[in-house]
Each structure stands twice: as C-alpha cells, then as structure tokens.
Amino acid sequence: MYDFQKVNKKKILVVGDIMIDTYYTGDVSRISPEAPVPVFRKDNERSVLGGAANVAANLIAAKQDVTMMSIVGKDENGVKLLSLLQESGISTELIIESERKTTEKIRFLAINNQQVLRLDIEDCIQISEKECKWLLSKLEDNLKSFDLILISDYLKGLLTYELTQGIILLAKKNKIPVIIDVKDRNIEKYKGATLIKPNRKELGLLTGMPVATKEELIEASEVLRVKCDSDYILTTCGAKGMVLIGQDQPYFIESVGREVFDVSGAGDTTIAYLSTCMVNGFSVFQSVEIANYAAGIQVSKVGTSSVYWKEIEDYLANEKDLFSHKLLIGNKIQNFRKEHEKEKIVFTNGCFDILHVGHVRYLQEAAKLGDQLVIGLNSDDSVRRLKGEERPVNKQLDRAEVLCSLGFVDYVVIFEEDTPYELIKEIQPDVLVKGGDYTADEVVGKDIVENRGGQLVLIPFVEGKSTSKIIEKIKQ
Template identity: 45%
Template sequence: MFDKLDFSNASVLVLGDLMLDKYYFGNVNRISPEAPVPVVKVNREEYTLGGAGNVVNNIINLKAKAYMIGAVGEDSNKSVIKQLLDEKQVKYHLLERDLPTITKIRVVGEHQQIVRIDFEEIKHLEQEEIERVKEYILTLINKVDCLVISDYGKGMVNFELSQFVINQAREKNLPVIVDPKGNDWSKYKGATIITPNLKELSDLLKIEIRNDDKEIETYGQEVREKYNLKYLLVTRSEKGMSLIAENEVHHIRSEAKEVYDVSGAGDTVVATLATAISAGINISDAIKIANTAAGIVVRKIGTAPITLDELKNALKVYRNRKLRHLQDLIVEIAMLREKGKKIVFTNGCFDILHRGHIEYLKKAKELGDVLIVGLNSDDSVKRIKGKDRPINRQEDRAELLASLEFVDYVVIFDEDTPYNLIKEIKPHVLVKGGDYKLEEIVGREFAKKTITLPFIEGYSTTFLIEKMRNR
C-alpha cells in the first residue's frame, strides 16, 4: 500500500528550539596524565541540526519541503546552522539573539560517548521578538499543509506564540502537531495532536504512569479532554504507541525488533506524522507510517533521521488498501466511527469462493456501512479443516475477497476463532452463517447486535472439493 510513497508535494512548518549537534569521533589509547580521564584522539567531526532542527532533518530526508522558525546566537555556530539549513534547501526565519547558539558537543571514543558539553542560555523572548516571530509565521503559513511545534523548553515556544500558531492554523483548517516539554500544557490547548512519551505524560500529571494499556487510556483521556485535543498520541518505547481520540483508544504495537538508542525517535514520529498528513494521508495510515519510522530509528545510534527508502522498505503492509493488519485496521475503524459509520464483521476460511459466499457477504454488507471480513490464516485452516486444507493460500483468498466491491476490509487472523479480532474491532453487527446457534457464536459479547444469515442450499466448499476429487 505504501511502496510508492511520494511526499514531494508535502510541506511542513516547524516552530521550535533549534540546536546544533557536534560530534567528535576518535580513538582512545591512553589515560590522561593530568586526570584519570581517557584521551580521545579525534579523527572525524560531524555537525548536524538538533532539537527542532532534527524534526526538519527527518522531513527533508522524507523528500518533503520544510520551513523552519527558530533562534540562533551571535556566534560562529550561527553560521554553521545556516549552512546546514541552506544545504538541505530549507527556507527559514531565525531570530538572532544576544545569546550562545544552543549547541551540544558529544565526544565519542571507541563507539562510546565519553562526555557531552552543552552551550546554552535560556532567556524568555522579548515582546518585540515575539511580534517578529508572528510575522514570520504569517509569511509562511499559507505555504504549508501542517504545522509542528517542537518544544525543547529552551525559550522559543511560549504561551503567546503557541496559541498564535494554533489559532492561525484553526482559521485555515490546518493541523498542528505538538512535541511537548514540561508540565504546563496550557500553551498547547486546542492543538490537533500532542505526542508525549510516557515520561512526559507522567511529569505532566505528577504521577508515575505504568507502561500499561489501561493506565494510559485512563490518564490519556483525562489529558486529551482537559486540553481540548483532537488526539493524544503517547509514544511508549518498546510497546509502540497509543492513540487516544474522543470515543476510541487504540494501541499500535512497536515494529522495532531491536532497540539500540531512542534518541531522536520522538522527532522522527512527529516529522513523519506531519509529513504524511501533509501529503493527504489519513490519520490512521499516518500513524502506521510514523510507528514504522520510529521502529527504524531506534535501531540506529544517536539522532540519525529516517530516510524515505528505509521507510518504504520497512512498511510491510499489503499493496491492496483493503487488506490490513489488525493494528492498522483498528485505527481506521476509530476514524470511521467518528464519521458515524456502522461496522459489520464476519469471518470464515473462504477457501474456494463460490456463489454461496457471494450472496452471504452481500447480505452482510446490507446490514451496515462497512463490511470487515476476518480470514483464517493457512495454519488456522489446517488446524480446523485438516492437513489437506486450505486449497488456496491465504494471500490468494484475501485478494479474491478484497476484489469484491461489497467487502471493505480483509484482515487475516491466526487463531482458531476470531474471538480476539472481534474483541478489538467491537463491531456494531456480528454476522455468522445460519448453521450457528446464537449462543454458540464466539465474540458476540463484543458486538452490539449478532445476526445469523442462511446459506444458499447446494453451495459448500467441502462439497465442491469432494466433487472434484470424485471425478
């Protein structure tokens, strides 16, 4: 589905704390005679954009357009930042303040970070500076499809500017994504999405929230309502993400196989989410893409950004938009519910698709707006039907079902029953064949209504297989 991602027409404005990251890499062969510390013989230097600049880095690496509003100091590092932005063809407006450019120097010896040296001085913006930033925002807002507030608590994002961005975006029907800092979220009130990690959410509420679905649902909904947010997206390290909307909560599991370094993962999530939304991708698919991007960058060392090729290669999803993984599908369902759509669910092996199946599925679709078909995997069919089944592979069965105009989504499950699938989807209507008694239907407690539909006589996959064998 995402193998042809194209973000070339996407454009994002980032407002936030711009930093310069300097890396000195070298070898360690001795201890200093001056103090018991290693001596690093530097053989390589690297400069890169940090803080809100790392969000910009990720957007550019995804082949989208980025605009940056931030601040630099009156020093030589100002020129380095401008050069990096120019090289990436980022259009920017930077306040030049009588302060050091925020700079973090990391000394790395033998693949181990030995020390970090920070240059920064936090000073609130003067009113004249605030007014200039507002002018910058008004200059750029008509050129973008999405805005990001990247707050690192270094002074660039205050209440007045944050609310100015949110209000201007609301007037133009543009989404605002906030990467928050600190425990005063009043400045973010009314944003479209805020993306705290678990620690940031805990700090906000001044309690320790366990990395547990139920706790995150409870506290996340409280925060979403308090700050009038459309969505709260909590990033949960190895457990993935939790999307909290008005009437729905969905947990998207991490796609990272190994985690080496979570540095910069939040920037990547925000950048990828903003870029995908700017490209017209719906929120459920955008979150799926951002989750995949996060799974890539946590396997890298340091704040290395995502690349478009990496993202395309990692998106292990079906090309047919009707064929969905469960975690992807439940986010989509949340959006459908918001639109008042009635969800119908049924399931089966559908090994050899015949007229009986077609009529059954047609009638199921008539019971609502969206028909989701749960399809038994090959292993599941084999356990239920015997070692000689299925006749057709799960990929082929799924494609055939998806080709039917009255089937909206197909999701493959590996269990013997669709119990867990129904529990996650929670359909308005659960449909089964007429050979089932109502009390025997698995998962009916998760549906608002359960209905059985009669099959057409003379049509059965088992009968067809036997007929072919006896010829």
C-alpha cells in the first residue's frame, strides 16, 4: 500500500508557459440566419489557471510549496493571471512582464458540457536574450531553496534552448532533479533531465521512430533516454495507459477505468503528482501509479481542474480499485523488491480456498513480522494438481479478492507452479512464514531467504480449523 503519511511540503519550482483557461457556458439551439453556423448564447463565464500554471495549481492541491517562473503580458489578462496565481498560494516572484499578449484559451461549452469551439489568443514569441539571462540569474540566486524543478513546455516562447539547458545545468550542478513535460521536437533542448514525459505522438516526433506497438514504444523510449542522458522516460498513451523506461525492465501501467468527460489538463495533473511523489521519496514505480490514479480522476471532471489527495485516497478505498492495486502481476512483481528495498517484506503462501478463522489469525500474526505482507496464492490449476480435481471450490480471482479485502494483507500474487520457489526468488522476502504443521527443512524457499540474511518463522494453525474439514462438513 502507499504511505501517504510521508508526503511533506517540498519546495518545487515550476518553469513553463502560463495561460488563462476561460470557459463560456451556454446554449446552442439555433442556426444563424447569416451563415450555416450555430449561434452560441452565453450564460456564464469562468477563468482558471492553464498551461504550466495548472501544473502549479495541481502541486498546490498536492500540498506542495510552489514557485512559478514564467513570463506574462502587461495586459488585463496578465493582471488576472497573476491574481489567480497569488490567490492559489503560488509564489510569483520569478515571473517577468513583457509586451507580449498573455495567452488565453477560451472554450465554449454547450449542453452536457459539450465543447463546441476553442478560441486561442496568444503571441508565441521567444523570450529575448536579456529576459533569459534575468531568469537564469534569479534562478541561480534562489536555486538552493528548491527540492525539485518541474519544466512544463507548451511551446509558447518561454522555454528556449538556452533557458532550458541553463536550468538543467544549474540543477545538475546542485543535484536537484529536473522533470520535464515536453512539447518541442528538439531532443538536445531536454538533454540531462532526470525524467522526460512525452505523450505517444510527441515521442514519435522527438525520435522520428514508429510508436504504434509496445515494442516500438519501448525502442523509441530507450533511444530518447540514451540521447537525452536521462534516468527515465514516461510516455503517456491516453486510454492505453503509460509506459516507463529506465535501466530496468519496461513498466507498463493501464489507465484507470473511469468515465472520461474532459481530457484537458490530464497531462498537467500527471506530471504534478509524479513530481510530488518522487520528491517525497516514493519509488518511481509508485509515483507513476499514483500519477495514473490522479489523471484518471482528473479526466472525470469537466474543464481544467486540480486533483486533491483526498480524492485519490477515496478512490483507492473503493473495494474494486483496492483489489486491483493489491494484486501483483507482470512488471509489478519484477520491480517489487526495488520499490520496497527499505521495508521488511513478509511472505507466505497457500491455496486459501475457503477462508476461515484459522487463516485469518495466521495471516494476522504473519503481518506483525514486518512492514509488507505478501501472499503467494496457488492458481486454480496448481490447486487442482495438489488437492485433486474437485478443488478449488473458489476460483483464483475470487480467492485473491477475498484476501485483498483483509486490511493487514498488503499484496497478493497468483502463481502457476506447484511451489512458490521461483516467486520467492523474485520477491526476495526478509521473513518467510509457514504453518506449524511444517518442519523447517520442509519449507520451500528457506534457503533463498536465509542466504540473504532473512529468517523462517513457523506459526501454529488454530486447532480444528481447516478447509478440508469445512468441505467434509458441507458434504455431510
């Protein structure tokens, strides 16, 4: 499970193109007599932070201390934008004013929040050399106060090659991680970043490679990672989820299954929660998973908006989502030890066909022996080979869901083999637990655990309680 208690307020600098997102809500019920176009009758108007400012707003929602570095126009929208930032609790001391227009995106929403038109007002003029030097000078003066730098590139003129590389070089010199949400096709611009987040289309444009299949995604991501000398590439693929590429095995994560109302700002929410989690000590894999949940919540809302920790916690508290989170499959198994390297892992295994009080008390005692309790669950075929053709009574996913519903169980892994030996090699637990009806020499995986300094613990079963006896009683 995720330990949200360790999330503290870190100082994060957001650098990027800021804008206002304005929403006109109204009605489209007739066609204009002047031309064959719909007539939009405006009822309401609201303005919110957009672009990199929306990233900053999501970081504030994630309880972080945020400073914004950007450029804004000396116009009415510029005044409004600075006011919205300050009202949100975002520091604006590293924002400079210029003669450009402040970027505004106006969306027209009709019945059922159907978007009928978007109007963009912007000047995509690159910042001057003088402005670039001023920003880098200010950053150098304040750099040591930041725990992480997040760059959000919307290609509106702020993030030139010189400014982006200047920020990355200063950050690396001071060992501050840099996470970038990219937009440009210039790979050299992003070289040296800790993590780069393109979407599938942007990955293809950056590398000039096909990205239609999983294999192509992996290959293109690795090319980008090597060329940019980055630790990780996280590619978002919309409804198809995300793929993380680092020096280890590729990590695929499916998108969260929620009804999609509006994808505006989903990438901003993703990068904000990814950064929050990483700077607060979550593993990169856990950070990606939490960011994925946050994005799933965001797209279920209408318009550009923020996601709060309480929403993520409530979402994970849902039984179905909790089951899918606790069930370890594929890459989650391969990366498990690395994710939990500082925690004491307890492992036990069994069929757990008809869960009874003996099982519950046994697992409760096992959970007390460490930080994370992992249960290896025999698959249906494995149970059949061990117990006979009439078993199991309950299918493997049903058995897994029942185990996942127990609060003291952290993870469940279904394995196909007759013994969990290979699984124990992958999980690398610190404590191996079996029932008291075994002798130490009979326990599979004892050698693996003890060779790495772990221990075997035998816990007595509750007398008179067994699945076999329950089945016999039912038959009678």
